Amino acid sequence: MKVKLWGTRGSIPAPGPETIRYGGNTSCVGVTLADGSMLALDAGTGIRCLGLALPDEPTRLHILLTHLHLDHIQGLVFFAPAFRPQTEIVIWGPASPEASLRDRIARYISAPLSPVEVRELPCDVSFRHCPESEWEIGSARIRSASVSHRGPTLGYRIDDGDSSLAYIPDHEPALGADLEALEEDWISGFELARDASLLLHDGQYTDAEYPDHVGWGHSATSHALSFARRTGAERTVLFHHDPLHSDEQLDALGAEARERWGELGGDAGAIELAAERNEYELPARAAKATATA
């Protein structure tokens, strides 16, 4: 499985000279499975560039949405493959008692917010609520689970061969909970991330910033590290950077995270910050993930 980060920012795009290295696009991760099947995890503004990188030929794509906050769907109407009749797109996302996934997404892909309506998209698009049990896409087994954030929100786990990717970009598992003391089965998102080869996890706030953002649905650095340690993820990438964080601030946050991880007894190389266009190759047969930046 190949994993490529197309958007690593949270909340709102943050382009500019101060965010050039970690990137300003909002959440989107491209995944190519061992059998060649293609997935996009979330459709923030990063999915625009993912779309431009795809060949203009008949394609079937699965977009797995964690939730419908704008930073996770904003790129949908600028996703080039959606405007090709030969493309088939399956959009997966959380169910809600209030309205179907299609109707909730149509609130954004409709006038006056959007120049096109869902029914006008030239591609063959369908919408599916994530099932409660595991399902298959191509060579992978997919699992979703509700996680602690604001509103119905999922995290995903993708198992392909011996490798596993856990994607939990918007997550506040430490809300009202002590992640170091709590039993495993009481930790939000635990089963998704357990022993994952690669964990992409919310690391929006520094520990100093978190007290002013309790209940906003995101993690402080130390929460993300505790979650990673408890779940036994082999390698953790802190994701969903705060739009206020410049490259310099993120460098400092990354250095601090590695130091703290070392103090917790971990290998400092197993923690890093998400940077746009970084790629990870997760071998189909058991071995550690290798990165090419």
Place this chain on the structure above:
Amino acid sequence: MSFVTQKPLELILARNLMSALSTPAFLVDEGGLLVFYNEAAGMLLGKRFEELGTVGPQEWGSLFGPFDESGEPIPYDDLPLVRAVRAGRPAHAELTVRSTDGSRHDVEVSAFPIQTPHGSQGAIAVFWPSLAGGNGMGPG
């Protein structure tokens, strides 16, 4: 891999909320098994949840009662918490619980089910000091 051990998010969030409350509160899963009670409940019972852990109906009854107004033990299945989770309806009762030091506390119990998009996931019960009799319950 197995996912069977993970608690539903709604139970996790309920426990997080209950942990922050000063009112005694109890949580059962969708099978009616007591899976958590908070510190205030621990003070009332004389035993913290962390010491007791998850216990079955029999042990629960022998430890704490509860008892009806005539002093008879109330069957586990008739407790408001268990009624709420089984029937998917709120339940209310006045009862007496016995703490580990033998003292008895008259309480009013309100229980409500935790309904989610995936059906009922459990129930929460909150204890209030009974207005009728003194029971030694502090503000917690």
